[in-house]
Amino acid sequence: MADIKAGHLVARYLKEVEKIDMVFGISGGHIESILDGFTEYSIRTIDVRHEQAAAMMAHAYSVYTGRPGVCFLTAGPGFTNGLTGIANAYLDNVPLVVLCGRHPLRDDLKGALQEMNQIDMVKPITKWAATCYDARRIPEYMAIAFRNATAGRPGPVFLELPPDILNITIPEESAPMPIKVARNYAVVPADEELEAAAEIINGAKKPLFLGGTGVGFSACSDRLGEFVEKTGIPFMLLNYGRGELPDTHPLSIWDCGNVGLLVTLGQADVIVAAGLRFNWLFMSGDVIPGGAKVVRIDIDPREIDRNRRADAGLVGDVGSVLGRLMPLVEKKDHGEWVRTLRAASHAFIDSELKARVAPSDPIHPIRLVAKIQEVVGEDALYVIDGGDTSYFGQVGLFTREKAGVIGSASGLLGCLGTGIPFGIAAKLARPDKPVVVLNGDGSFGFNSMEFDTMVRHNIPVVVVVNNDCAWGMIKHSQEMSIGGDRLQCSELGIRRYDLMVEGLGGHGEFVTKDEEIVPALKRALESGKPACVNVMTDPSVTSPATPLFYQSLKME
Amino acid sequence: MKFSLLLFILYRKLKKAVKTNRAYRSHIGTVQLKILIKTADGKRGRLFIFDRGVLSTLTGGGHAADAALVWSDAATAFRVMASGSDEESFKAAAEGGLRVEGMAYYIQWFTDGIKLVMK
Numbered sequence: 028m029a030d031i032k033a034g035h036l037v038a039r040y041l042k043e044v045e046k047i048d049m050v051f052g053i054s055g056g057h058i059e060s061i062l063d064g065f066t067e068y069s070i071r072t073i074d075v076r077h078e079q080a081a082a083m084m085a086h087a088y089s090v091y092t093g094r095p096g097v098c099f100l101t102a103g104p105g106f107t108n109g110l111t112g113i114a115n116a117y118l119d120n121v122p123l124v125v126l127c128g129r130h131p132l133r134d135d136l137k138g139a140l141q142e143m144n145q146i147d148m149v150k151p152i153t154k155w156a157a158t159c160y161d162a163r164r165i166p167e168y169m170a171i172a173f174r175n176a177t178a179g180r181p182g183p184v185f186l187e188l189p190p191d192i193l194n195i196t197i198p199e200e201s202a203p204m205p206i207k208v209a210r211n212y213a214v215v216p217a218d219e220e221l222e223a224a225a226e227i228i229n230g231a232k233k234p235l236f237l238g239g240t241g242v243g244f245s246a247c248s249d250r251l252g253e254f255v256e257k258t259g260i261p262f263m264l265l266n267y268g269r270g271e272l273p274d275t276h277p278l279s280i281w282d283c284g285n286v287g288l289l290v291t292l293g294q295a296d297v298i299v300a301a302g303l304r305f306n307w308l309f310m311s312g313d314v315i316p317g318g319a320k321v322v323r324i325d326i327d328p329r330e331i332d333r334n335r336r337a338d339a340g341l342v343g344d345v346g347s348v349l350g351r352l353m354p355l356v357e358k359k360d361h362g363e364w365v366r367t368l369r370a371a372s373h374a375f376i377d378s379e380l381k382a383r384v385a386p387s388d389p390i391h392p393i394r395l396v397a398k399i400q401e402v403v404g405e406d407a408l409y410v411i412d413g414g415d416t417s418y419f420g421q422v423g424l425f426t427r428e429k430a431g432v433i434g435s436a437s438g439l440l441g442c443l444g445t446g447i448p449f450g451i452a453a454k455l456a457r458p459d460k461p462v463v464v465l466n467g468d469g470s471f472g473f474n475s476m477e478f479d480t481m482v483r484h485n486i487p488v489v490v491v492v493n494n495d496c497a498w499g500m501i502k503h504s505q506e507m508s509i510g511g512d513r514l515q516c517s518e519l520g521i522r523r524y525d526l527m528v529e530g531l532g533g534h535g536e537f538v539t540k541d542e543e544i545v546p547a548l549k550r551a552l553e554s555g556k557p558a559c560v561n562v563m564t565d566p567s568v569t570s571p572a573t574p575l576f577y578q579s580l581k582m583e
Numbered sequence: 584m585k586f587s588l589l590l591f592i593l594y595r596k597l598k599k600a601v602k603t604n605r606a607y608r609s610h611i612g613t614v615q616l617k618i619l620i621k622t623a624d625g626k627r628g629r630l631f632i633f634d635r636g637v638l639s640t641l642t643g644g645g646h647a648a649d650a651a652l653v654w655s656d657a658a659t660a661f662r663v664m665a666s667g668s669d670e671e672s673f674k675a676a677a678e679g680g681l682r683v684e685g686m687a688y689y690i691q692w693f694t695d696g697i698k699l700v701m702k
Contacts, residue, residue, distance in 0.1 A: 286687045286688070289691075290673065290676075290687075293669055293673070294669070294670060294673050366677075367673075367674075367677040368677070370676070370677040370678075370679075371673050371674075371676040371677040372676075374676035374677070374679070374681060374682040374683065375676060375682070375683045375687040375690075376683070376687060377682045377683060377684065378683070378684050378685055378686070506615070507612075507613070507614050507615070508612070508613060509613070510613060510615075510635070511615075569686065571686055571687060571688035574686075574688045574689065574692060575688065578692075581609075581612065583609050
């Protein structure tokens with residue numbers, strides 16, 4: 028029988044059992060045998076410039092493909108660098124498989140290079156974390172890791188693989204590949220809860236459907252479409268649920284923006300929340316009027332009554348639950364309610380709507396966003412990363428694509444710097460689509476060295492920098508809290524990020540005037556290279572998200 | 584006339600609250616904002632100036648502001664504002680009787696403050 032280098036078992040499992048074709052990380056001595064396995068089993072590696080970017084790319088790759096993303100980290104600083112990305116996946120409930128090196132078991136407590144207790148550090152931000160101590164059990168541990176990442180509410184898992192087991196050769200038959208079994212099972216809501224939910228929905232006069240990441244991971248476009256069309260319920264899809272139905276669907280209220288959402292929430296009599304947490308962005312449920320009835324759908328029963336008691340709680344996968352609700356709900360037309368909420372919302376964002384169509388000097392961020400939309404269109408993937416930038420991008424960009432508009436920094440971790448890694452993953456997952464990242468200038472700084480990754484791997488993402496020369500959301504918050512004359516650590520300078528990207532081998536554009544935006548974007552897209560369009564925008568503009576952020580931290 | 588009087592009374596109530604209502608004082612904090620409430624023709628209105636815990640005012644609808652609540656006419660403004668109802672405001676906005684200039688959140692902040700005072 029043939030022998031196998033035990034480190035190769037990792038790649039063999041990924042390829043043969045999970046059908047993984049791409050992984051993200053940085054090389055390192057502790058994981059060399061794993062790396063060689065990637066070569067052996069023809070798994071494409073995207074080697075990055077900082078491990079946090081690798082974790083973020085793998086996270087995003089799972090969002091765009093619907094399959095768990097995989098990253099590899101070397102021991103010590105490779106591990107600690109990856110922690111931010113792992114924490115982000117944990118708070119976003121994203122299936123991420125992290126494979127990590129560690130110091131040799133043989134050298135425990137001897138002062139080995141990069142000796143530290145990684146497991147205890149990573150446990151609070153993973154669903155499952157373990158060390159494999161036996162080369163023969165590597166495939167088994169890999170299977171457990173993947174099961175934990177995807178079962179129930181998804182999340183990141185961490186598997187630590189010491190050199191003692193990676194760097195030995197064992198007989199192949201001693202480490203058989205597990206057979207992946209696709210079990211057909213489902214968590215099903217109770218009949219009385221389904222009936223209660225249907226009664227509430229059928230009796231609604233001013234309903235609203237909110238879908239979150241649970242909608243995205245359910246991949247339930249068809250059922251969701253049938254549900255909203257039968258019930259006539261206007262909807263907004265958020266987080267990784269966005270794009271499961273097109274933003275331009277007649278019942279989607281994304282044209283009303285976040286302000287419209289808050290205004291509408293205040294008037295709705297029934298709210299159906301699916302795969303969505305009532306977290307700080309919903310003021311932990313306080314934005315939902317006391318008199319409104321709430322139907323919650325969630326894969327995790329602990330979410331059903333969290334921050335707001337549900338009038339009906341449906342535990343299960345969103346698509347599956349909607350399928351069970353369909354026969355119970357009545358066909359309705361809420362056209363008048365939709366027209367009313369749309370007109371009211373537009374009245375509240377009147378200035379913003381006007382700013383989109385009027386040339387501005389200095390350039391208003393929403394004007395920049397409107398121009399990106401005009402040039403790139405709805406058949407594209409957008410990633411938005413920043414503070415105020417996130418607001419303008421999310422309300423002003425529309426697509427027909429699944430996960431077409433992702434506010435990568437708008438999750439619970441509020442993790443600036445995610446934009447470029449997410450953009451790279453988007454392009455790798457869907458190479459036929461244009462990918463545009465809208466970055467704040469502050470957030471651009473975190474992972475902009477990944478332009479080198481894009482150049483080396485020929486990943487032509489266009490990054491537009493909304494450059495207000497500041498950590499804008501912080502700066503404007505400080506103006507409200509401590510005063511504009513006492514700004515601290517919130518201002519940046521005029522920087523030629525476009526030249527930096529040119530120096531790395533990409534395409535650069537510098538824009539200071541309204542009329543320059545469209546030609547610059549077109550040149551960047553046509554360059555076929557990773558590109559940076561550095562746009563100087565009005566530093567005085569504040570988004571509605573800023574005062575919300577400021578208020579959320581006010582304690583007296 | 585009734586609209587202008589309502590705005591004056593509102594100012595007096597808020598001014599008093601700045602001194603006597605701890606919750607309202609906390610709400611306005613050190614914020615520096617100018618909120619204008621006016622009719623669309625600009626003939627009637629009042630500017631509320633919040634400057635680090637101090638409230639002052641100017642009459643008239645022609646002032647520059649961070650955000651403005653713009654009513655189609657004084658009668659609608661009086662009817663809806665006197666009702667104190669979010670639903671009435673929502674309906675007025677939907678029917679063209681009300682729109683926001685500038686950032687809607689500032690108006691929300693302003694009206695949240697009013698609710699604190701009227702509680």
